[in-house]
Amino acid sequence: MKAPCNxxxxxxxxxxxxxxxxxxxxxxQRLIEDELIQLLGVGRTPVREALLILxxxxxxxxxxxxxxxxxxxxxxxxxxxxxxxxxxxxxxLAARKITxxxxxxxxxxxxxxxxxxxxxxxxxxxxxxxxxxxxxxxxDNVVLAHFNERAQFYYWALRxxxxxxxxxxTATNAQHRELLAALRAHDEERAERIARGHVExxxxxxxxxxxx
Numbered sequence: 005m006k007a008p009c010n011x012x013x014x015x016x017x018x019x020x021x022x023x024x025x026x027x028x029x030x031x032x033q034r035l036i037e038d039e040l041i042q043l044l045g046v047g048r049t050p051v052r053e054a055l056l057i058l059x060x061x062x063x064x065x066x067x068x069x070x071x072x073x074x075x076x077x078x079x080x081x082x083x084x085x086x087x088x089x090x091x092x093x094x095x096x097l098a099a100r101k102i103t104x105x106x107x108x109x110x111x112x113x114x115x116x117x118x119x120x121x122x123x124x125x126x127x128x129x130x131x132x133x134x135x136x137x138x139x140x141x142x143x144d145n146v147v148l149a150h151f152n153e154r155a156q157f158y159y160w161a162l163r164x165x166x167x168x169x170x171x172x173x174t175a176t177n178a179q180h181r182e183l184l185a186a187l188r189a190h191d192e193e194r195a196e197r198i199a200r201g202h203v204e205x206x207x208x209x210x211x212x213x214x215x216x
Contacts, residue, residue, distance in 0.1 A: 017054035031074035084207040095199035097143035119173040
């Protein structure tokens with residue numbers, strides 16, 4: 005029995021969106037229908053329908069063909085200000101609702117993000133995205149999760165030309181540990197404060213490195 009076309013379209017849209025958020029598909033990169041069909045193992049119709057949905061959501065654009073949407077560097081402060089507000093609110097809700105199992109999963113991700121493992125940047129990005137997505141899932145708020153997803157997209161679309169030092173990576177992962185401790189303790193105010201500081205720390209590293 006064949007799966008309904010709308011179900012397949014939804015799965016294709018989710019896979020392409022995940023690749024964009026993980027920076028596997030980069031801002032400005034062309035999206036060729038035939039390549040997506042081969043990569044995802046689906047027909048042309050669900051790919052086209054998924055691309056139209058992603059266009060409506062602002063993830064991709066049409067410019068003599070499909071391409072991943074880019075973001076103007078002049079918007080960087082607005083993007084970070086949005087992330088501060090969204091991730092702080094997300095952490096506060098997650099602290100109220102998170103389960104021990106989710107906390108254990110976060111702990112495992114933190115261990116994998118330690119800079120001593122010399123992870124490639126793309127792998128580190130994936131782990132970091134998974135970490136923050138799990139917190140968003142624990143918050144259990146569909147609207148806030150949508151805003152969080154959009155903020156992540158805008159951030160990665162900046163194509164930030166800066167490599168974090170081992171010291172900076174250690175410091176940001178230490179903030180991950182502090183955030184996890186607050187989540188385990190169901191301390192909403194502390195979780196919100198740490199999440200806010202975490203994004204502000206990243207902004208302090210990234211913003212000076214962006215082209216003027």
